Amino acid sequence: MARLLTLMLNGRKRVDAVADNLLLLDYLRESLRLTGTKTGCDGGECGACTVLVDDRPRLSCLTLAASCEGRRVETVEGLAEGGRLAPVQQGFHEKLGAQCGYCTPGLIMASEGLLRRSGDPSETEIREALASNICRCTGYVKIIEAVQHAARLRAGGETR
């Protein structure tokens, strides 16, 4: 079975024909060639495929594209504006929150979800909000610093 799916993707309205059994992850990567969202464990255990749906993080590997009808879906490609990195990306860049980079898009989207609902999160809040995302390189310390830095950048304060 298939249907026409209407959604807001990275701020733009899209209408696409999708099969009922198409995963959001495959819709993004295979149909739209938005390969910033990564396929990691492919079973809901690693968080590499995290995207935002209506501002809240979701695992795109376990979400059906057709379930996103009428919703706002955002991927890492949608964060930068006018060629400038978004604060959360800038934070990861400046504080070395990425090493191999595979988990980074998922961690950035989970962090963006956190910062949208809590502008000045504590370290505990950051750790809890990122607990669905696994990184095998960094040991998480630089990631937490990156999110703290991003929170300051978002608030328009100091930049280093």
Next chain:
Amino acid sequence: MEALPEFELLRPRTLAEAVDARAADPAARLLGGGTDLVVNIRRGIEAPGRLIDLTGVAELMTIKADAQALELGASVSLADLAANEAVRAHYPALAEAAASIAGPTHREMGTVGGNLCLDTRCIYYNQSDWWRAANHNCLKTTGQMCHVAPKSRGVCFATFSGDLAPALLVLGAEIELVGPAGARLLPLGELYIGHARHDGSGGDGKRYLSLRPGEIVTRVRVRAAPGLRSAYDKIRIRRSIEYPVAGVAAALKREGGVLADLRLAFTGTNPRPVLLAGTEKLCGGALDDRVFAGLDALVRDQVMAMKTTFTPGHYRRRVAGVLAKRLVTRLFAAG
């Protein structure tokens, strides 16, 4: 993992539409957040021809909670439940259980109904197609034998591991089921029919829910008991994402120095969530070694955990008992 098999997705907007869709095809599977069902479909464990997505049914997405009563819709997300101030204040075991499930992104997706109806899990079941085939498929799928309990004589011992059920059991919850024949209320404990040693049903244990064909879990109701303190805790291999090694919900009343009421429920140990029987015999006195020795005996008798990838069954039973003792001690001492 495998690509998803073909299926039709229905997205009802009202409960009436959902009930009609379910009645028309009782083999259809209900979809909440998909954090369990979609994984199982991807692993080839099941291949339903039709999915009914309940997350668009607005009337199932409400939380009504105050000091007297709680009513939860089945499509409420676990994140919203864990964050609800009234639930945290008046039904702490439930809020703590919700906050402990998987990780934060899973909780944004997972729903109350999905967690209550969570498929039972086993080291021989939650595996890829080829793994299961290479290990002679277990009883819960197409095999002839329960590999985790080879002496079970044709009874499945896969473990129920939802976290909300034990918390709701100690709070005395009821659930509302709606089906083609209308709505009915059921004490939550009667939803679960997975194998229990004291239960002479003689079934194969593969059916773990008492839902009738076409029925949907729609709401959960709790009437608050004055003076009842409650809490939830669990042990996991790591503090996020993992299913519980063992989970325990406790609720008790203290009157002066006397333990006046005690309820304990376990998850991650048996084919159904276990509301410990016999705790009333431990009440009526101080919280002393007699109570803990009695508690130990009840846990040994009624909690029968199987091995997992990481832990042998006897370890899980021991930590269940230790967690129960810690929770009871903490709740009794609190304020």
